[in-house]
Amino acid sequence: MSDSRLRNRRTDVQEDEQTDERTDQACPECSGRLIVDDERGETVCEDCGLVVETDEIDRGPEWRAFDSREKDEKSRVGAPTTNMMHDKGLSTNIDWRDQDAYGNSLSSNQRQKMQRLRKWNERFRTRDSKERNLKQALGEIDRMASALGLPENVRETASVIYRRALDENLLPGRSIEGVSTAAVYAAARQAGVPRSLDEINEVSRVEKSEVARTYRYVVRELGLEVAPADPESYVPRFASSLELSDEAEHRARKLLQNAKEEGVHSGKSPVGLAAAAVYAAALLTNEKTTQGAVSEVADISEVTIRNRYHELLEAEQGLPMA
Numbered sequence: 001m002s003d004s005r006l007r008n009r010r011t012d013v014q015e016d017e018q019t020d021e022r023t024d025q026a027c028p029e030c031s032g033r034l035i036v037d038d039e040r041g042e043t044v045c046e047d048c049g050l051v052v053e054t055d056e057i058d059r060g061p062e063w064r065a066f067d068s069r070e071k072d073e074k075s076r077v078g079a080p081t082t083n084m085m086h087d088k089g090l091s092t093n094i095d096w097r098d099q100d101a102y103g104n105s106l107s108s109n110q111r112q113k114m115q116r117l118r119k120w121n122e123r124f125r126t127r128d129s130k131e132r133n134l135k136q137a138l139g140e141i142d143r144m145a146s147a148l149g150l151p152e153n154v155r156e157t158a159s160v161i162y163r164r165a166l167d168e169n170l171l172p173g174r175s176i177e178g179v180s181t182a183a184v185y186a187a188a189r190q191a192g193v194p195r196s197l198d199e200i201n202e203v204s205r206v207e208k209s210e211v212a213r214t215y216r217y218v219v220r221e222l223g224l225e226v227a228p229a230d231p232e233s234y235v236p237r238f239a240s241s242l243e244l245s246d247e248a249e250h251r252a253r254k255l256l257q258n259a260k261e262e263g264v265h266s267g268k269s270p271v272g273l274a275a276a277a278v279y280a281a282a283l284l285t286n287e288k289t290t291q292g293a294v295s296e297v298a299d300i301s302e303v304t305i306r307n308r309y310h311e312l313l314e315a316e317q318g319l320p321m322a
Contacts, residue, residue, distance in 0.1 A: 027052065083159040084138060084152075094118045130166065133176060137162050140180040140205075147203040148195050150188055158187035164222055174214055177205045182215040186226055194229045196271045198299045231256050231265060234274035234298070241297045242289055244282055252281035255312050262315040268308065275300050276308030 025034050032047030036056075043053040065071035081088040094117055098106045106114065126132045138159055145155045161183040165171060171179055181204040188195050201208040219226055232253050239249040255277040259265050265273055275298035282289040291302045298305075 025052075082156070083163065084142065084155055092121060094121050133171070134163070134166060137166075137176050137180045140177055141184055144181065144184050144200075144203045148184070148188070148199065150184070150193060150195075151191070154184070154187045154191045154193060157190060158183040161186055161218065161222065161224070165218055168221065170218065170221055174217075175206060175210070178210050178214040179218065181206060181211045182218045185211065185215050186219060186224055189226050189229060190224070192230075192233055194233055194270075196299065198271075202299075229270040231259075231270040231273040231277065234271060235278060238274060238278045238294070238297050242278065242282070242293060244278065244287055244289070245285065248278070248281045248285045248287050251284055252277040255280055255316055259312055259315045264311050264315045268311075269300070269304070271298055272300050272304045272308045273312070274298065276305050276312055279305055280309050280312055 026032065027034060027045035027048060027050055029050050030045065030048045032045045034043055034052060035046050036043050041054065041056040042051055043056070044051050094114065096118075098111045098114060100106060126135055141155060141158045141162065145158065158180075162180060165179055165183070181200060185195065185197070185200050197208055197212060200211060204211060218224070235249055235252050235256070239252065252274075256265070256273060259273065259277075275294050278298075279289065279291060279294045291305050294305055295302045
């Protein structure tokens, strides 16, 4: 438990003890039961209404809360724990800037002292090889997720996946970067914001083949439930990058839904289908875009876009596939 939480708990216990002591006392006038009015800071008799004590010290917070959720949000007990840091955010961080609280530069002796404190703090934060491994991996996950524009919940999920892989001893024989990349790829697919292997490979420090191999291994060993990528999940990102209208995005989704009903999507790359649907929707809604622009956004060849484009239009018109 953190120091701030412990202090808060001690304060609450002290307040409860003081309240119990006053409650056990009897009214000096009628020997009635005394109650404490925290809002007015008074102790009064429940029977005759005599005010026994006034102007009591309010040991509670200066803010007000009207429900339990608001109370939890406002309570000052430090930052919440997170799986995105190797120590879950419970350690102390020493700022790298040699300045005091007022922004003034520290003296040479103070700078040397702070440097020694940083060094020892860093040593204490990573006391064994497992923590050093986890620190490096979580840094890689954060870097790749930032480069791919993934939300915080995906980073949290990827961190949990890596922690599970580390606890179940899946890392021997595999690189930290490879398992980290596989965790990001799996977490993005689980969250419904998938990235293609090519996009993952651009920000990763390992080869594409190693990412795919490690991903299959981690999913199998951890028993992760990862559904096949849905082509529709790529449409909003592609349409936004091409600055297409909501009408074009809706039309692209409709094309993909028709393709699923006709079975065109079976065995096809979801990225290629999504790119072709966006290109076809742009043409059908009279919006200017080119196969080259779509190819650059989706990171897929123009040949694939043309092939999937014809298949989507044939499925839209209900024509038999060649």
